[in-house]
Amino acid sequence: MGDAMNDHEWLHENLDAYLAGGLDLDERVRAEAHLAACADCGHLHQNAKGLETYMANLFADARPDSALEDRVVARLRSAPVRRAGWLRFVAAAAAMIVVGLLGGIVQAVALEGGVPFLKLERSMTLRNHLTPLRTDAQTTFSRVGSTIGGKAKEVVIDEHAIKGADNKALDFDKDIQYGVNRIEDVSVPGALKPSEALGFQGGDKQAPPVNGPMQQGLGLAGGGGFGKPGKLTPPRSEVTKGFFNELNGRIDPHDLYNITVRPDSGKKQLGASYFYGVTPIFNIPPKKSDGRQVPKNQEAKDKEKEGLKNNLALGKKKGIQPEPEPDPGLKIIRTGEIEFQVESFDDAVARVVKLIGAVKGGFKLKEDSSKQTNGKTRGFVVVRMPPQFLDQFVLDLRRELAKMGADLRTQKIGSQDVTKQYTDTASELRAARAVEGRLIEIIKTGKGEVKDLIAAERELGTWRIKIEKMEGEIRYYNNQVSLSTLTIQLVEKEIEAASALVVNSTVQMRIETEDVSKARKAAEKAVADFKGRLIKSDEKQHAAGQIEAILHADIPPANKDAFKQALTKLGIVSASQAMQAQTTQGGSGRVLKLTPQVKDVRFEVTLMNIVNIMPKYSVTLDLATADVSANFVKLKDEILRLQGQVRTATKNEANPEKVTAQLSFNVPKEHKAALDKLLAEVGPVLKREASQATVTDVATDQKFGYAVNLYSVAVIAPRETVTMHIEVTDVDAIAAEMLAMARTSKGQASKVKSKIDPQGRRSAKLVMRVPLAASDALVKQFMAQGKIIDKDQTPNPQIPENELSTAHLVVELTGGDPIVPRDEGMSGYMRRSIYLGYTILVVIMTFVLTGLIVLVPCGFFAWVGYKIFGSSVFRCTPRRK
Amino acid sequence: MMEPDNTLVQRAQAGDRAAFELLVRRTSRLVYARLYVEVGDTHHAEDLLQETLLTAFRTLKQLQNPDKFRAWLLRIAQNVVIDAARRDGRKKRTPVLALHQSEPTTPEPSEILEREETKQQVLAILRTLPDEYRLPLVLRHIVGADYETIQTQMGLTNGALRGLLHRGMEHLRVAMHEALGEDYI
Incomplete structure (x- = not known):
């Protein structure tokens, strides 16, 4: 019973769990057993179930489907990730600073043309780097200089290079590139290749041979050099040891140094005449602890070069066998081409052969020469030698040939890495040999059918051919790698002397004469007299009666002056020009001693009668005259009387008031004075322009040219303009009076205008033209007529002042009081009202604008602030209850 | 696990x-x-x-x-x-x-209206319950979750949930009885 009682209570408590499916199997059995047994509990169960159904029905549409979680997660994933509040604040602050900086920079650039603090920083950084370097270089070199040559004559720090570095130092990415560039820059003048400059092997054709301790010094760079600071090879002599210690002690492992030893071509003394330079290759900031800055491919090349140089320095100078290649597997073919211009091909070849004979393992492979059309030989010599001697051989060759006066034209030394091809071929060969061995084995054992054996034999044949081919290739590579090939092109210098020197002379004369035909006859006779040769003799008459004759003749040089004398007697020589041309024939170089071959003198004579020639001096005159027509006729007549020549004469009468005329004419020199007098009578000169024929023109000073323009006085601009504004009582009467006054002073009115304005005021405008002399008096009279409001007097300086000059008077007359006073009536009110309204509007607009200027940024920042913090700070943190 | x-x-x-x-x-x-x-x-x-x-x-x-x-x-x-x-x-x-939902503007059948009213009543009752009792009930009867889901969602052990569910139901039954009388069954 107690158990049942317990069951009963238990079910009471767990009925809901039972309904929800929260009981395990035993409990369910127990519950069901009790429910079946206890009616009370059964009822309770029915009630609970009923409630359940009721609720389920009621909230059927509220039940989320099974995909709720998936949906929620998917939407969560697609939601933008927002950073934490403080992170966003930092980001916003950083953005603000960036924007601010940007603004500052923009302003700085706009106002100062640069970013001052940035500039300062850059120069400071560099200076910090440069100063110790500079002092280091100075002390080092003076010490080294004294060790080697007794004393250093000068220590030059290549400021330019440092400046160059200055410019590039900011560009960190290009540091490496810069280093490489500098290597090229420091190559010795005289076309040493960068590769040699790298080796620091001084050796220019003009320089003395580099040997002894110097050579040792040069050798040092083999291991030092650029890209490997602080890893200089051990020095090989006492002198360089000193140099080395100096450098080793001072080299900053973060900086790259490029050490050059450059022969100074100007000084021939050994030792004292070398130029040393340390060019720091900037490396700011230090990037890696080992200081290696060289790009990988460059590094590889350096390694190769260094290796070679080491070998060379040791092998050549110490007389010991070259060290084995640093990487025996590396197969590099080195070839070179070099071209010289030499005095003698054969001598040069002999020298080359001698030099190659001295190289261990070197030999002449081929010689080829051909004679050219100019009698000179050109050809080439091909020599081969172990690659480690190539560089030294090229240097020796250049030095030796330079002694013989040869010029280096081009030099090209290249290397080709065939390691890949070589190893490929070698491994193919190994594979092929294996196949071959296998085939041989098959044939030897003789198993299988006959046709298989035959097939194997055939196969063996093809494989053997392949093997042969590959072995050949390997041999070729080994040959090419073990010996470098240098092709030396030799070209003999050309003979450049000239073969002949010819002197040609020409004389051009122009003679003015009265009778051209007679003069021409006389000239022809003179040609014959002086044993000359007449080439051309023309005579022609132009439409205007001018006669012109042209005569060309060759006269022996001896008779040249006499013939010229004879010609001058024919008339007036207006132009005479002599030319002498000396030409060399053949060759292109220096002129050797040659006797000039003087040819006959060519005379080119032009004979002219004087009419044909234009005057040397001429004048253009603008004249003002009262009566153009009469003076025009008068001038024409006078010119003809004075034996002048009228070229053009035009008269323009289109406007009877303003007649103009143009006259262009010449008068003989002797009558010029008479004509000038007449011109002075005609009228005052407004403008005078004198001109002279250019020297090259055909012109005579026997006559004088004129171009006269006659202007009516009316056309001439006024000398003076007077504008007056006068207030008078009776406009009409006074206007009439003024016009009358002007007329009595020989003036004329050109414009009279009068009007009445809306206020009922009369006004008038008078424009008058009066003689200048009368103008002052008139102005005074006019001014006496009323109250002067303003007066303006403008002279025109371009118009000459003479008896024909005029003045322009512009008089404005205004009447006295208008019907309606100026500042009264409706218009005054309106004006004031509009002005007041305008003022108020402007004030209000000013206030509004000022407010906006203050408020808009504030509002903007407030909005930004809310956007940044508002959502996160105010909403994300849950409120405590 | x-x-x-x-x-x-x-x-x-x-x-x-x-x-x-x-x-x-x-x-x-x-x-x-x-x-x-x-x-x-x-x-x-x-x-x-x-x-x-x-x-x-x-x-x-x-x-x-x-x-x-x-x-x-x-x-x-x-x-x-x-x-x-x-x-x-x-x-x-x-x-x-x-x-809550604004009242529908178009006339609805009275049954739906009534149902809606009942729903609001039930929800109001639920809102009066303490959180710990209310949530299992809502999960159970409105969301329609099974026992295991409720357990997971509440982060509770089986036993703890049983107690909450039982006491919650007691509250609900009494409250519903008071509010709606016997006719909800």
């Missing part, structure tokens, strides 16, 4: 999104239940659920005690509901009280 909630919370706090998603799966029905009781509308509740979870995700690091994740989450949900009510109130210029 299911990973306990508090380690999941820690992982999520360290930036593990997958852990957070797992937590979401374990709690979204609970939050939904909570929100539904407040707003009485499925879609609205789901939207608010989304908002709650998003807010939780963003501010997860502010949660000091990982064991109180559910309480914290429900508090966020509460705030979200308040915010939403305020927003809606602002939008409609109606008092905050208009939390």
Whole structure:
């Protein structure tokens, strides 16, 4: 019973769990057993179930489907990730600073043309780097200089290079590139290749041979050099040891140094005449602890070069066998081409052969020469030698040939890495040999059918051919790698002397004469007299009666002056020009001693009668005259009387008031004075322009040219303009009076205008033209007529002042009081009202604008602030209850 | 073996999104239940659920005690509901009280109207219950979750849930009886 009682209570408590499916199997059995047994509990169960159904029905549409979680997660994933509040604040602050900086920079650039603090920083950084370097270089070199040559004559720090570095130092990415560039820059003048400059092997054709301790010094760079600071090879002599210690002690492992030893071509003394330079290759900031800055491919090349140089320095100078290649597997073919211009091909070849004979393992492979059309030989010599001697051989060759006066034209030394091809071929060969061995084995054992054996034999044949081919290739590579090939092109210098020197002379004369035909006859006779040769003799008459004759003749040089004398007697020589041309024939170089071959003198004579020639001096005159027509006729007549020549004469009468005329004419020199007098009578000169024929023109000073323009006085601009504004009582009467006054002073009115304005005021405008002399008096009279409001007097300086000059008077007359006073009536009110309204509007607009200027940024920042913090700070943190 | 909630919370706090998603799966029905009781509308509740979870995700690091994740989450949900009510109130210029569905403007069959009224009554009753009793009930009868789901969503052991369910039902039965009489059966 107690158990049942317990069951009963238990079910009471767990009925809901039972309904929800929260009981395990035993409990369910127990519950069901009790429910079946206890009616009370059964009822309770029915009630609970009923409630359940009721609720389920009621909230059927509220039940989320099974995909709720998936949906929620998917939407969560697609939601933008927002950073934490403080992170966003930092980001916003950083953005603000960036924007601010940007603004500052923009302003700085706009106002100062640069970013001052940035500039300062850059120069400071560099200076910090440069100063110790500079002092280091100075002390080092003076010490080294004294060790080697007794004393250093000068220590030059290549400021330019440092400046160059200055410019590039900011560009960190290009540091490496810069280093490489500098290597090229420091190559010795005289076309040493960068590769040699790298080796620091001084050796220019003009320089003395580099040997002894110097050579040792040069050798040092083999291991030092650029890209490997602080890893200089051990020095090989006492002198360089000193140099080395100096450098080793001072080299900053973060900086790259490029050490050059450059022969100074100007000084021939050994030792004292070398130029040393340390060019720091900037490396700011230090990037890696080992200081290696060289790009990988460059590094590889350096390694190769260094290796070679080491070998060379040791092998050549110490007389010991070259060290084995640093990487025996590396197969590099080195070839070179070099071209010289030499005095003698054969001598040069002999020298080359001698030099190659001295190289261990070197030999002449081929010689080829051909004679050219100019009698000179050109050809080439091909020599081969172990690659480690190539560089030294090229240097020796250049030095030796330079002694013989040869010029280096081009030099090209290249290397080709065939390691890949070589190893490929070698491994193919190994594979092929294996196949071959296998085939041989098959044939030897003789198993299988006959046709298989035959097939194997055939196969063996093809494989053997392949093997042969590959072995050949390997041999070729080994040959090419073990010996470098240098092709030396030799070209003999050309003979450049000239073969002949010819002197040609020409004389051009122009003679003015009265009778051209007679003069021409006389000239022809003179040609014959002086044993000359007449080439051309023309005579022609132009439409205007001018006669012109042209005569060309060759006269022996001896008779040249006499013939010229004879010609001058024919008339007036207006132009005479002599030319002498000396030409060399053949060759292109220096002129050797040659006797000039003087040819006959060519005379080119032009004979002219004087009419044909234009005057040397001429004048253009603008004249003002009262009566153009009469003076025009008068001038024409006078010119003809004075034996002048009228070229053009035009008269323009289109406007009877303003007649103009143009006259262009010449008068003989002797009558010029008479004509000038007449011109002075005609009228005052407004403008005078004198001109002279250019020297090259055909012109005579026997006559004088004129171009006269006659202007009516009316056309001439006024000398003076007077504008007056006068207030008078009776406009009409006074206007009439003024016009009358002007007329009595020989003036004329050109414009009279009068009007009445809306206020009922009369006004008038008078424009008058009066003689200048009368103008002052008139102005005074006019001014006496009323109250002067303003007066303006403008002279025109371009118009000459003479008896024909005029003045322009512009008089404005205004009447006295208008019907309606100026500042009264409706218009005054309106004006004031509009002005007041305008003022108020402007004030209000000013206030509004000022407010906006203050408020808009504030509002903007407030909005930004809310956007940044508002959502996160105010909403994300849950409120405590 | 299911990973306990508090380690999941820690992982999520360290930036593990997958852990957070797992937590979401374990709690979204609970939050939904909570929100539904407040707003009485499925879609609205789901939207608010989304908002709650998003807010939780963003501010997860502010949660000091990982064991109180559910309480914290429900508090966020509460705030979200308040915010939403305020927003809606602002939008409609109606008092905050208009939390629940506005009355339909078109005339509805009286049965549906009545049903709606009953629903609101039940929800009002549920809202009077303490959280710990209310949530299992809502999960059970409104969300329609089975026992195991309720257990997971509440983060409770079987025994603890039994007690809560039993006492909650007692409360509900009494309250419903008072409010609706016998006719709900």
